[in-house]
Amino acid sequence: MEKSKPNFLTPSRRDFVKNSALVTAGMLLPGMELSAMANVFNDKKLKIAVVGCGGRGTGAANQALKADENVELVAMADAFKDRLDDSLTNLQKAYEGTGKVNVKDKHKYVGFDGYKKAIDQADVVILATPPGFRPYHFEYAVNAGKHIFMEKPMATDVPGIRKVLEMAKIAKEKKLNVVVGLQRHYQNNYLAIAEKIKEGSVGKITSGQVYWNSAGVWVRPRQAGQTEMEYQMRNWYYFNWLCGDHILEQHIHNIDVANWFLGEYPISAQGMGGRQIRNGIDHGEIFDHHFVEFTYPSGAVISSQCRHQPGTWSKVGENFQGTKGHIDMKDAGTASIVDLEGNTLFEHRGKNDPNPYQVEHDRLFASIRNNEVISDAENGAKSTMTAILGRMATYSGKVVSWDEAMKSNKLLVPRDLNWDSTPPTLPDENGHYPIPTPGVTDAIS
Numbered sequence: 353m354e355k356s357k358p359n360f361l362t363p364s365r366r367d368f369v370k371n372s373a374l375v376t377a378g379m380l381l382p383g384m385e386l387s388a389m390a391n392v393f394n395d396k397k398l399k400i401a402v403v404g405c406g407g408r409g410t411g412a413a414n415q416a417l418k419a420d421e422n423v424e425l426v427a428m429a430d431a432f433k434d435r436l437d438d439s440l441t442n443l444q445k446a447y448e449g450t451g452k453v454n455v456k457d458k459h460k461y462v463g464f465d466g467y468k469k470a471i472d473q474a475d476v477v478i479l480a481t482p483p484g485f486r487p488y489h490f491e492y493a494v495n496a497g498k499h500i501f502m503e504k505p506m507a508t509d510v511p512g513i514r515k516v517l518e519m520a521k522i523a524k525e526k527k528l529n530v531v532v533g534l535q536r537h538y539q540n541n542y543l544a545i546a547e548k549i550k551e552g553s554v555g556k557i558t559s560g561q562v563y564w565n566s567a568g569v570w571v572r573p574r575q576a577g578q579t580e581m582e583y584q585m586r587n588w589y590y591f592n593w594l595c596g597d598h599i600l601e602q603h604i605h606n607i608d609v610a611n612w613f614l615g616e617y618p619i620s621a622q623g624m625g626g627r628q629i630r631n632g633i634d635h636g637e638i639f640d641h642h643f644v645e646f647t648y649p650s651g652a653v654i655s656s657q658c659r660h661q662p663g664t665w666s667k668v669g670e671n672f673q674g675t676k677g678h679i680d681m682k683d684a685g686t687a688s689i690v691d692l693e694g695n696t697l698f699e700h701r702g703k704n705d706p707n708p709y710q711v712e713h714d715r716l717f718a719s720i721r722n723n724e725v726i727s728d729a730e731n732g733a734k735s736t737m738t739a740i741l742g743r744m745a746t747y748s749g750k751v752v753s754w755d756e757a758m759k760s761n762k763l764l765v766p767r768d769l770n771w772d773s774t775p776p777t778l779p780d781e782n783g784h785y786p787i788p789t790p791g792v793t794d795a796i797s
Contacts, residue, residue, distance in 0.1 A: 398424070402425065403429045416716075424453075431462070486507055487507045487512035510757060511763050530728055536608070559654065561656075563656075593766075606669070607735060614650065619754050641657075669682050676692065741754060
């Protein structure tokens with residue numbers, strides 16, 4: 353899972369971002385009435401709530417607090433008190449003396465339903481729990497009329513995707529800003545290549561390869577005295593109702609780039625996968641490798657690889673082949689286009705590019721101040737669905753179409769959970785969880 357990069361208070365940079373936002377607003381909205389433009393200079397203190405206080409939630413809160421001078425963190429919610437307390441302590445240290453972190457004890461909410469109370473306290477909410485909960489947290493925040501930053505992915509099952517798409521429409525109608533943590537959309541090398549594609553520099557993209565091949569992520573072993581629910585919530589990455597498998601939780605970034613650069617979403621997927629290395633009882637029920645071929649309406653076929661296997665070839669990035677040239681994307685901030693004869697047509701080196709994790713928050717708060725609207729939720733939901741489609745293909749071993757997948761009523765995340773609830777997947781007498789079997793598993797119904 354990608355980590356946020358610490359980048360603490362830098363007032364001169366914030367002033368630059370704020371002033372740039374004002375200039376940009378004037379360029380984008382030249383015909384605005386004076387009364388509407390007044391919101392550009394709105395000095396209202398924006399109150400922030402964080403739902404999900406792990407590493408990503410803490411990082412997102414830090415970035416939100418840096419994105420605007422006049423903001424205040426007022427509420428936090430997490431399933432676990434220790435995670436909430438650790439997050440708050442770290443943020444208090446980082447912003448000591450600024451007045452930006454002001455979370456009273458009565459506004460620290462622990463448990464499954466604390467998100468509602470936290471959201472109620474805020475103008476802007478950060479949704480960063482495990483993704484299984486995202487559709488319902490998003491629904492509540494939209495209905496409450498809040499501006500939203502939410503991490504990817506947007507759901508772990510298709511009913512959750514349908515819920516997010518429904519609420520995305522309502523968010524647009526309410527003119528709510530929704531930024532999704534697919535930060536490559538806010539990253540200069542990706543934006544530069546997207547513009548070159550639009551200009552026709554690579555011609556029609558006919559194929560591509562997208563990768564998230566790495567050694568894997570953290571494991572949290574079972575502790576004495578834990579209930580099954582607490583264990584799964586602590587070790588959430590390895591349970592599909594909470595995480596959705598790493599093809600969804602991590603590889604969505606690269607799959608989303610394919611959708612973005614092609615300008616469409618796939619019509620079908622087929623693939624294979626399994627677990628060979630990370631197959632212990634603490635690895636729950638997810639695969640440690642997936643390979644998928646996504647077929648798009650234009651005829652393009654994108655090959656997708658992701659794996660969690662130490663000691664193997666690692667790559668996080670994307671390559672695409674077009675009728676005029678080839679694209680090579682590297683997550684370090686570089687990108688290039690080479691023509692069919694091997695000549696470099698374009699190169700971007702991002703050594704001094706801004707941190708896209710920060711930029712997405714800068715853009716969110718500037719949009720709120722400037723009375724604009726960012727609507728990332730629909731694309732976020734459809735790229736999430738693309739990754740779920742890939743998971744359905746690898747788990748079942750069958751060709752799965754987008755249309756049949758979207759009709760799935762397979763519900764991974766039960767409603768109204770509490771600490772006494774039984775998780776939707778349980779171990780056998782030896783502590784092993786059921787593993788999907790290609791050719792046997794029905795991943796749709």
